[in-house]
Amino acid sequence: MLMFVAIKKKGSEVIVSTLVRDMTKGNTTKLLLEFSVPMLVGNIFQQLYNLADSAIVGRVVGADALAAVGSTGSLSFLFFSFCIGVANGGGITASKYFGAKDEQRVKKVIVNSAYMMLVASVFMAILGFALSAPVLRLLDTPENIIELSTQYLRIMCLGIPFIGLYNYGAAMLRALGDSVTPLAFLLVSCVINIGLDLLFVNVFGWGVFGAAVATLIAQFVSGIGCLVFAYFKNDYFKINKSFLRPDFKIVKECTRMGSMLALQMSLIAVSCIALQRYVNGFGSMTVAAFTAVGRIEQIVQQPYGSLSMALSTHAGQNLGARNYKRIKEGFKKGMMIMAIFSLVVLPLAQIGGETVMKLFVEDPEIIALGASALRITSVFYLALGTIYVCRGVLNGIGDAGFSLTNGIVEVIGRIGFPLLLALFPFIGVWGIWISAGLTWFISGFFALVRYFVKIRSTGFVSSFATNPEPLNRTAEVTALSKKVS
Secondary structure, eight states, X not given: OOEEEEEEOXXXXXXXXXXXXXXXXXXXXXXXXXXXXXXXHHHHHHHHHHHXXXXXXXXXXXHHHHHHHHHTHHHHHHHHHHHHHXXXXXXXXXXXXXXXXXXXXXXXXXXXXXXXXXXXXXXXXXXXXXXXXXXXXXXXXXXXTHHHHHXXXXXXXXXXXXXXXXXXXXXXXXXXXXXXXXXXXXHHHHHHHHHHHIIIIIXXXXXXXXXXXXXXXXXXXXXXXXXXHHHHHOGGGOOOGGGOSOOHHHHHHHHHHHHHHHHHHHXXXXXXXXXXXXXXXXXXXXXXXXXXXXXXXXXXXXXXXXXXHHHHHHHHHHHHHXXXXXXXXXXXXXXXXXXXXXXXXXXXXXXXXXXXXXXXXXXHHHHHHHHHHHHHHGGGHHHHHHHHHHHHHHHHTTOHHHHHHHHHHHHHHHHXXXXXXXXXXXXXGGHHHHHHHHHHHHHHHHHHHHHHHHHHHTTHHHHTTOOOOOOOOHHHHHHHHHHHO
């Protein structure tokens, strides 16, 4: 549950807020679950944006429309990833100062991250709109869906500032331990999105254009609502004029982490684009199956992603508080939670693939193809979860170098494995999903290696022997964070 936190500064100033959670003390497993569950619900509802687009467009308009929406997924992620990286970099920095009980710097991070997000989102919106058509053609998008794909992607790119707005607000709130407020506004916006999907696509007949517009309106509502509520209810968002001047030291610190996270996600997006090009070569029916499977796996990955964000906040706050023993404990508990979830989901994916695929399409051939694909990729869910757990902890302690390494490994896997498997003609279309699974496996392996190497190389192991009282030494914490990187 959310907790009262009082932070005493010089003089009589006291900051008290109910919309924060101190993760530097208490039961680690309980804290991770309390943080993750609301965010998990929110992430699932956020994915319902895409599911609503796919299900309504696929069943109302047809398989070509579904393929058109799906063929833009990797490119959308590439254009969005820069803004998401900026938001998460600011969030990790804020969590560190929150753990150090430095309210002044937390507020500076909130302000300066907003400036960074504004610039980044407008730039990526313009760039994405301009590059949509040529990049889709470069990827050999099938001619029968190229026009619809371009239309959908351009509209989504124009809405990048809306998406950046929500991700910024959510990242700042989560850094302070509040995963409930972002959830509340996602629930509202999800209802709006599905309602507008049905109106624009089913009633007005706007097709993929209507699906894109519905998503952007919903994202705008969630972003504005989240920030307005935070301003009135969370004391950290009550910013006076003295904090509005840009602080280039804070910008530099946020940029160091944010740029690496953005680069990581951009590299992952590039690898997904390369795989999408490989998929496009098998025709629009395979693209439709690949799209449906991708939407299903986005839902499966939400618990991993929520746990990862919980671990980032947990590690960041405990880095600031110098509670190093709890960082390692968080990793162990995170791996345990992830393993339990993976073992529960595996048989569901093996048995229920056909049933889930029927939510998207009616074509029996596409349903059979997608169900078999789920049986292949679900074998690798444990490796996929390992990536998220390691990423959460390493990002939380400021290991910017891991972000780059992880991105490079995924690029190598998603480009290299399809080329390798293409040498064996009998594998055929199944090479798409085998490549995805093998990429998760090698990425998970390298993430584990990175975690154990960094924990030992930075002297954390010896520090775990003691658990000193939290200290308000921001310079010392910043120096340690740089050492980790």
